[in-house]
Amino acid sequence: MRAFPSFKTSRLFATATLLSLFLGCSNMTPEKTLYQRLGSAEGVANITELFILEIARDERVIAYFEDSNVQRFREKFIEHLCMITDGPCEYSGDTMVDIHVGMNVTEGAFTAIVEDLIEAMTKADVAIGTQNQVLDRLARLRPEIIYL
Ligand code: HEM
Numbered sequence: 001m002r003a004f005p006s007f008k009t010s011r012l013f014a015t016a017t018l019l020s021l022f023l024g025c026s027n028m029t030p031e032k033t034l035y036q037r038l039g040s041a042e043g044v045a046n047i048t049e050l051f052i053l054e055i056a057r058d059e060r061v062i063a064y065f066e067d068s069n070v071q072r073f074r075e076k077f078i079e080h081l082c083m084i085t086d087g088p089c090e091y092s093g094d095t096m097v098d099i100h101v102g103m104n105v106t107e108g109a110f111t112a113i114v115e116d117l118i119e120a121m122t123k124a125d126v127a128i129g130t131q132n133q134v135l136d137r138l139a140r141l142r143p144e145i146i147y148l
Helices: 007-026 040-056 070-084 096-100 107-123 128-139
Strands: none
Touching: 040 070, 040 107, 070 128, 107 128
16 A cells, blocks of 8 residues: 555646646636726716717706706716726715705606616616616615705
């Protein structure tokens, strides 16, 4: 009876260990952020543009935006969407409460805006799972936006 494995066996064992280490490492590539799954800076800018076009033709909400500066809205919404999806941006706009206070945004208007964003993300070919994660983050902001 041999107390130690043969040279051949231990070489096989070493190869298997190295292989599993290698495979283990290849599985360790960091998961993409939600921001990256939206297509990073280009993707977020494109979604925002499509979103603005949806709002512009949405009679349920367009009145809210009558006196708004679309250039500012675009810039700040891009920053905000980037921030809430873990992108590398610092949001420089006003707080959700400060912007939306006095607008009396209704439940229906909030749903309409969310639907407009879904439409924009669909047109931008964002995967459904990714869309749902974005919507989940927006839903958390609801109390800071409606009926203020
Ligand atoms: C889904 C949640 C929403 C998010 C994340 C959001 C985010 C934002 C952001 C980032 C801005 C720009 C802030 C700034 O200029 O400093 C903004 C402005 C604005 N939002 Fe929202 N918003 C949401 C829902 C709504 C809803 C439901 C309405 C009304 C139907 C609305 C109406 C407006 C209007 C009118 C402005 C422009 C205000 C102005 O020009 O002074 N928002 N929003």
